[in-house]
Structure formats: structure tokens, C-alpha cells
Amino acid sequence: MTSRHRSHIDPNTPAPRRRSVVKAAAAGAVLAAPLAASLPARAAESAPAFLHGVASGDPLPDGVLLWTRVTPAADAVPGSGLGPDTPVEWVVATDKALTNIVAKGSVTATAASDHTVKADVRGLAPATDYFFRFSTGGTDSPTGRTRTAPAADAAVAGLRFGVVSCANWEAGHFAAYRHLAARGDLDAWLHLGDYIYEYGTGQYGTRDTVVRPHAPAHEIVSLADYRTRHGRYKTDPDLQALHAKAPVVAIWDDHEFANDTWSGGAENHTEGAEGAWAARQSAAKQAYFEWMPVRPAIAGTTYRRLRFGKLVDLSLLDLRSFRSQQVKFGNGEVDDPERTLTGRAQLDWLKAGLKSSDTTWRLVGNSVMIAPFAIGSLSAELLKPLAELLGLPKEGLAINTDQWDGYTDDRRELLAHLRSNAIRNTVFLTGDIHMAWANDVPVNAGTYPLSASAATEFVVTSVSSDNLDDLVKVPEGTVSAVAAPVIRAANRHVHWVDTDRHGYGVLDITAERAQMDYYVLSDRTKPDATSAWARSYRTRSGTQKVERTYSPV
Structure with a gap:
């Protein structure tokens, strides 16, 4: 481990997924009020201004993608389509005071891109901290910090990644x-x-x-709507702080579009009444790539691969753009080989990348849980909200078909590929389910642990979105105390599950092990919520199994 990866616990540390059928207002709703609501009160006082912070993402050994949004005039709010073309300069330096400038350039912010700008900076040194800033019309943005990836052939002692998922603005603070x-x-x-x-x-x-209310107040459907919602999120001070501190590597799941998205629609989309799905999907993707420091990858999706020296390569999946429609469990359709979660091209790309990788660890950024999941015998009081959170049939059928469980042929093919090619040290990093899990990924869950584990999986809970105790409306921890033992008894590859708490993970990787430290928040509804370490699990190199460890790194 290098000195910058010293052991750390936050100094402030003390010792669901609802399936709504309510539909929003039509896409043609008046924009003025919700657009204005998406900005801080000071937005109209001065222009131009950098009201949405700065960010960086997708680090490479020689570069990084920089992002900001400029508000060139008081009425040029997100989604408005208003405001003049505005030249924006950027600088990158090795010091926070920005005196040792190593790269600089300019880009033009236009209404066509909602006045967001990106600079794909190259020519930087690997594994190096840099500082950056944007400027326009005599106004400077906040200064951000970023970091390049190690050189592809570098022997890297250790890496540390924050891991998050599922941030509902209205449910709490970040x-x-x-x-x-x-x-x-x-x-x-x-x-x-x-x-x-x-x-x-x-x-x-x-x-x-x-x-705290969303903007716009109605369900987002149009390009202006999606831009306005992204703009609202980017005013959050904690989100701005994290974006300004380290580069993000992001993939989308369904709510960047609509609940339970598949290639031809979504559970939370009514064709016709809410326009055509193709138009809504296109608007959501356009706004995402405008507002996120993410490089559009193959065919405008989020599946792509990043490398961090000889220690890690990270395959990032898009599990919404190509998938077949979700089905109900019980009629055999989940096993239909004609149905797909990944799409043929993406699955072949993933398999080839995992096989050819020469790094110690193969991480997979995976939006929905790959480990099999079944419910044993839960009480009626718990089964209904658990079904609601997971999207299960409320009659008690124990499969979430929005996850890999609904596309078993893709999972079977991928796990067989890992086993037949002796591909080791594959770790899936997962969100979506609003609960924290530490899983082995068995080839055959029915015979596990007598059969083999092909990989491991760390699932992080939600930043703020409802989990099980929120749905049942009981004190935090109450449901997990009852549900977790039952879930583990029915799923012997599950080492741990916490159904109730909100928080984040920190993944620490060395050549010997990949360890996830799970942290929980004191109260998602409080902006000053404290954080506490909850549990840690690791997988040691070569084992394909998870084990508990009793302290964070």
C-alpha cells in the first residue's frame, strides 16, 4: 500500500424500492416554475455563474474528463433552452493554487448542450493528483481535484474506491x-x-x-424535464463536494430513465400518454451524457472498460439498453435462452474482456444483483413490503425478475465462462436493491456450498432511497433482525444482508484481497447525519469466496 492509502475512519463517525403506478403530468406542462425552482436563490443575482459545481470522471493513465455547467444569464436555467453561447476556459495544475499549470484550453457552452461543457484532457502523468478550474466572463468555478489512473503496466500496491447507489432527492439528504x-x-x-x-x-x-421536493414537480418525460432534474441534483452541496474531490466512474440503472426499464419500454412508462418510449429514452440518455462526466461508450451506452495498472480492470455494464422485458416468475420464461439481460454483443464483450485480462482483479460494475436470491418462509407482514421493495409478485413467488434472476441463461453462460476458463478474482460491484449484501456467486445455488463459486459480489445499500424498514415503518434494524437470518438460510451463498440501513461502501484492493467496508448513516433525513462503520467483508485472491473481516481498512 502506498502512503496515501492509510487507514481511515471518518472523524465524525459515532460508536426500497416502491413500485408506483401513479403517473405524472403530461410532458407539455409549463416549465417556468419548476425550472426556476431547480436553482439556488442567488441564481438571478449575478451571471455568468457556476451554480452546479465541477466534476471529473473516467480517469485514464494520461487523462481525465472534466465537467461543469455555466449559467450565462439569469433565465438560462437547466432545461430552458435559453442563454447565449458562452466561451469557457479551463486549466489543470499540479497544485491547488493553480500556479503550476500543465494543461489548458477552452470550450463553448451552448443551449444545445444545456450549457454543460466537458474537456477530455490528455497528456497528463499517470497516478497523479491534479487540480482544475473553469472560468468565463471574469467568474471562476470552484476548484476541483482529480486523479489519473496508474499506467497500464504499473505494479500498483493498492487502490481505494467509494461505492454508492440509489439516491432519491425527496427521501433525504446525501x-x-x-x-x-x-x-x-x-x-x-x-x-x-x-x-x-x-x-x-x-x-x-x-x-x-x-x-425536499423534486424539480420539476411532475414525473420527468421530456428532454427539458430530464435536464431540470439533473440540474436539481447537481445543486446538492454534498454531491458537489464529492464530485470536486475525486473522479467518478458511473453507470446508469433504470431510474435515470423510468422504473424497470427494458429495451422497449418501462414499468413506469405509459406509451402514448407519456409519449413514445424511444423519444423518452433518447431524451434521458442525452441529458445523462450532458450532465455526467462520463464518456459515451459503444453505441451511446455506458458499457466500457477502465484499467488501473496491473492490479484492476473495471468492466462497466449497461443492463437497461438491450434487455428483454421483465417477466413474472413461475412460467419458465426466466430460463428462456432467447431472452437477454445484457444483449449478445455486450455479453460477448464482457466474456472476452474477463478472459483476456492480465490484471490481478477483474471488477464488474453491475447495476442489478447477479447472485441468485430466493425467499424462504417469511411472515406475511414482511413478505408484502419485501415484495414491494424487490418488485416480487406479492403472492410470495421468490424471484426478482428485474435482476439476473430473471435472465438465467445469460448468468449461466457468464458463470460457465468464468469456470471453464479458470478466470479468478472476478468481483461484481452492485447497487439497485437498497440493501447491503456480501455474496458468493455460485454456479449452482441449489447445491451450494458443495458446488463451486465462480465469483463474489458486494452490493451496497441506498444513499437515501427507501429500504425495508422504511416500507414497514418500524425502527431501523427491526426488520433486518428478522429477515436476514431467513434470507441467509434460504441462500447459503449469502454471507450477510442488511435490509434496513442507508449508506455507502469503500472498496480497498491489494494484490492479496479485495475488501468492502460498509458504512451506515445515522438518519437519511438529516443533512448533518453522521456515518459509522458497520461491517467489512473481503475475498482473498484465488478463493472466489467471501469472508468476514473485523475492521475497516
């Missing part, structure tokens, strides 16, 4: 981001999907309390 930003030891952070939510105000799980 203290998880604040605590990750305060660490100061992250090489990058991974966002595994549901960076935004598409629902209208009060339509998605908030434990019957809207902590």
Missing part, C-alpha cells in the same frame, strides 16, 4: 457523499446507478414525508 468527500483517500468513486429518480413529487418511497 450525507453519504459528504462522508466520502471528507476521506481524502479515494482514487475514484463508483456510482452504480439511480443517480437521479424520475418520479413526480411524493410518488416514490419517502416514508410518507417529502424531505
Whole structure:
């Protein structure tokens, strides 16, 4: 481990997924009020201004992608389509004071890109901290810090990544981001999907309390809507702080589009009444790539691969753009080889990359859980909210078909590929489910642990979105105490599950092991929520199995 990866616990540390059928207002709703609501009160006082912070992402050994949005005039709010073309300069330096400038350039912010700008900076040194800033019209943005990836052939002692998923603005504050930003030891952070939510105000799980309202107030459908919602999120101070502290590596899940997205639609989309799905999907993708420091990858998707020296390569999946429609479990369709989660091209790309990789660890950024999951015998009081959270049939059928469980042929093919080619040290990093899990990924769950494990999986809980205790409306920890033992008894490859708490993960990797430290928040509804270490699990090199370890790195 290098000195910058010293052991760390936040100094402030003390010792669900609701399936809504409520639909929002039509896409042609008046924009003025919700657009204005997406900006801080000071937005109209001066222009130009950098009101949405700065960010960086997708680090390479010789470069990184820089991002910001400029508000060139008071009426040029997100989604408005208003405002003049505005030249924006950027600089990159080795020091925070920006005196030793190593790269600089300019880009033009236009209404066509919602006045967001990106600079794909190259020619930098590997494994190096840099500082950057944007400027326009005599106004400077905040200064951000970023870090390049190690050289492809570098022997890397250790890497540390923050890991987050599922941040519902209305359900709470983003203290998880604040605590990750305060660490100061992250090489990058991974966002595994549901960076935004598409629902209208009060339509998605908030434990019957809207902590802070969305903008626009209605469900987002049009390009202007998606831009406005992204703009609202980017005003959060904790999100801004984390984006300014370390580069992000992000993939989308369904709520960047609509709940339970598949290639031809979504559960939370009504064709016709909410326009054509193709138009909505296109708008959501355009806004995402405008507002996120993410390089569009193959065919405008988020599947791509990043390398961090000889220690890690990271395959990032898009599990929404190509998938077949979800089916109900019980009629055999989940096993249909004609149905796919990944799409043929992406699965072949993933298999080839895992096989050819020469790094010690193969990480897979994976938006929905790959480990099999079944419910044993849960009480009726718990089964209904658990089904609601996971999208299960409320009659008690124990499969979430939005996960890999609904596309078993893709999973069977991928795990068989890992086994037949003796591909070791594959770790899936997963979000979506609003619970924390530590799993082996068995080739045959029915005979496990007598059969083999092909990989391991660390699932992080939600930043703020409802989990099981929020749905049942009981004190935090109450449900997990009952449900977790039952879930583990029915799923012998599951080492741990926490159904109730919100938080984040920190993944620490050396040649010997990959360890996930799980942190939980004191209260998602409080902007000053504290953070505490909860548990740690690791997989040692060559084992393909998870084990508990009793202290964070």
C-alpha cells in the first residue's frame, strides 16, 4: 500500500424500492416554475455563474474528463433552452493554487448542450493528483481535484474506491457523499446507478414525508424535464463536494430513465400518454451524457472498460439498453435462452474482456444483483413490503425478475465462462436493491456450498432511497433482525444482508484481497447525519469466496 492509502475512519463517525403506478403530468406542462425552482436563490443575482459545481470522471493513465455547467444569464436555467453561447476556459495544475499549470484550453457552452461543457484532457502523468478550474466572463468555478489512473503496466500496491447507489432527492439528504468527500483517500468513486429518480413529487418511497421536493414537480418525460432534474441534483452541496474531490466512474440503472426499464419500454412508462418510449429514452440518455462526466461508450451506452495498472480492470455494464422485458416468475420464461439481460454483443464483450485480462482483479460494475436470491418462509407482514421493495409478485413467488434472476441463461453462460476458463478474482460491484449484501456467486445455488463459486459480489445499500424498514415503518434494524437470518438460510451463498440501513461502501484492493467496508448513516433525513462503520467483508485472491473481516481498512 502506498502512503496515501492509510487507514481511515471518518472523524465524525459515532460508536426500497416502491413500485408506483401513479403517473405524472403530461410532458407539455409549463416549465417556468419548476425550472426556476431547480436553482439556488442567488441564481438571478449575478451571471455568468457556476451554480452546479465541477466534476471529473473516467480517469485514464494520461487523462481525465472534466465537467461543469455555466449559467450565462439569469433565465438560462437547466432545461430552458435559453442563454447565449458562452466561451469557457479551463486549466489543470499540479497544485491547488493553480500556479503550476500543465494543461489548458477552452470550450463553448451552448443551449444545445444545456450549457454543460466537458474537456477530455490528455497528456497528463499517470497516478497523479491534479487540480482544475473553469472560468468565463471574469467568474471562476470552484476548484476541483482529480486523479489519473496508474499506467497500464504499473505494479500498483493498492487502490481505494467509494461505492454508492440509489439516491432519491425527496427521501433525504446525501450525507453519504459528504462522508466520502471528507476521506481524502479515494482514487475514484463508483456510482452504480439511480443517480437521479424520475418520479413526480411524493410518488416514490419517502416514508410518507417529502424531505425536499423534486424539480420539476411532475414525473420527468421530456428532454427539458430530464435536464431540470439533473440540474436539481447537481445543486446538492454534498454531491458537489464529492464530485470536486475525486473522479467518478458511473453507470446508469433504470431510474435515470423510468422504473424497470427494458429495451422497449418501462414499468413506469405509459406509451402514448407519456409519449413514445424511444423519444423518452433518447431524451434521458442525452441529458445523462450532458450532465455526467462520463464518456459515451459503444453505441451511446455506458458499457466500457477502465484499467488501473496491473492490479484492476473495471468492466462497466449497461443492463437497461438491450434487455428483454421483465417477466413474472413461475412460467419458465426466466430460463428462456432467447431472452437477454445484457444483449449478445455486450455479453460477448464482457466474456472476452474477463478472459483476456492480465490484471490481478477483474471488477464488474453491475447495476442489478447477479447472485441468485430466493425467499424462504417469511411472515406475511414482511413478505408484502419485501415484495414491494424487490418488485416480487406479492403472492410470495421468490424471484426478482428485474435482476439476473430473471435472465438465467445469460448468468449461466457468464458463470460457465468464468469456470471453464479458470478466470479468478472476478468481483461484481452492485447497487439497485437498497440493501447491503456480501455474496458468493455460485454456479449452482441449489447445491451450494458443495458446488463451486465462480465469483463474489458486494452490493451496497441506498444513499437515501427507501429500504425495508422504511416500507414497514418500524425502527431501523427491526426488520433486518428478522429477515436476514431467513434470507441467509434460504441462500447459503449469502454471507450477510442488511435490509434496513442507508449508506455507502469503500472498496480497498491489494494484490492479496479485495475488501468492502460498509458504512451506515445515522438518519437519511438529516443533512448533518453522521456515518459509522458497520461491517467489512473481503475475498482473498484465488478463493472466489467471501469472508468476514473485523475492521475497516
